[in-house]
Amino acid sequence: MPELPEVETIARGVHQRVRGDQIVQVWFSSHKQPFKTTARIQAGKLPGRAFLAVHRTGKHIVCELGPSGHSAISTDTASPQPASAQWIVHLGMTGRLLVTTPDAPVAPHTHARLTLQSGREVRFVDPRRFGRLELRLLDRATPFAAAGAEPLTIQPDEFAGLFSGRKLAIKAALLNQSLLSGVGNIYADESLFHAGIRPRRPAGRLTKAQLERLRLALQQVLQHAISLGGSSVSDYVDAEGVRGFFQLEHCVYLRTGLPCLRCNTPIRRILVAGRGTHYCPKCQL
DNA sequence: CATTTCACCTGGTGGC
DNA sequence: TGCCACCAGGTGAAAT
Numbered sequence: 180m181p182e183l184p185e186v187e188t189i190a191r192g193v194h195q196r197v198r199g200d201q202i203v204q205v206w207f208s209s210h211k212q213p214f215k216t217t218a219r220i221q222a223g224k225l226p227g228r229a230f231l232a233v234h235r236t237g238k239h240i241v242c243e244l245g246p247s248g249h250s251a252i253s254t255d256t257a258s259p260q261p262a263s264a265q266w267i268v269h270l271g272m273t274g275r276l277l278v279t280t281p282d283a284p285v286a287p288h289t290h291a292r293l294t295l296q297s298g299r300e301v302r303f304v305d306p307r308r309f310g311r312l313e314l315r316l317l318d319r320a321t322p323f324a325a326a327g328a329e330p331l332t333i334q335p336d337e338f339a340g341l342f343s344g345r346k347l348a349i350k351a352a353l354l355n356q357s358l359l360s361g362v363g364n365i366y367a368d369e370s371l372f373h374a375g376i377r378p379r380r381p382a383g384r385l386t387k388a389q390l391e392r393l394r395l396a397l398q399q400v401l402q403h404a405i406s407l408g409g410s411s412v413s414d415y416v417d418a419e420g421v422r423g424f425f426q427l428e429h430c431v432y433l434r435t436g437l438p439c440l441r442c443n444t445p446i447r448r449i450l451v452a453g454r455g456t457h458y459c460p461k462c463q464l
Numbered sequence: 465c466a467t468t469t470c471a472c473c474t475g476g477t478g479g480c
Numbered sequence: 481t482g483c484c485a486c487c488a489g490g491t492g493a494a495a496t
Binding site for chain 1: 489
């Protein structure tokens with residue numbers, strides 16, 4: 180499910196519901212897969228910490244956690260400060276991060292349950308286990324930073340610079356998280372449609388004007404999707420379990436064979452960078 | 465170094 | 481109903 184608008188929606192929802200709440204107990208599944216920091220380490224280091232804030236960076240949800248333990252105020256100025264931490268959640272293809280009441284039925288493929296002081300639970304559910312849960316202790320690790328640029332705020336020159344000299348398809352470049360962080364398959368296809376650019380065009384051969392159209396289309400599509408709570412193609416839901424509405428606005432994604440909403444030409448599906456890619460052969464050149 | 469391919473997982477859908 | 485091929489929001493390691 181999760182590209183920038185979906186991750187943003189979830190991060191906002193979780194933030195609203197857990198800010199100030201403290202983790203009192205944790206449970207993790209015995210699967211190895213979704214745990215980047217081992218489940219055992221996370222289970223040992225999470226209890227006692229409070230959620231200070233939850234935000235999005237690229238496709239990652241970053242939970243800012245306070246220091247653990249109860250030795251809040253030390254009069255000994257020489258003693259080390261208790262370390263704050265970050266709990267980083269990546270949703271992969273099918274991950275969900277939910278804030279529930281304790282009595283809510285536990286969904287299949289639930290891999291993490293954090294019980295909070297208020298009684299509520301933060302739950303991570305992920306059938307395919309492509310997601311990742313990582314704990315960063317900020318006394319020994321640097322704060323999380325995305326590799327690529329932030330699509331919502333990138334400026335024209337920097338955006339154009341990402342693609343200059345590159346021979347790969349523009350769509351493959353948009354999906355590369357070390358260039359831009361947060362763009363996935365849906366929003367790559369949709370923004371290329373709105374910019375009138377074919378997905379297979381070599382990135383480095385786009386004109387400055389085309390690149391600027393693409394930047395603006397990308398930002399508009401992402402903002403619009405955020406305002407509608409993201410795209411629910413099959414099972415995406417926000418932190419409350421509510422579906423998004425941007426799938427109703429898709430012009431090309433998963434519309435193979437259906438008439439283009441602008442010119443009625445049937446939408447085509449091809450493979451680019453191994454991903455299903457949808458475009459209008461008449462509107463996109 | 466840049467780019468492409470593939471493995472990692474489960475589940476839903478549609479054809480036969 | 482069953483079986484099978486194919487498809488799905490992502491990414492990082494290996495191959496080219």
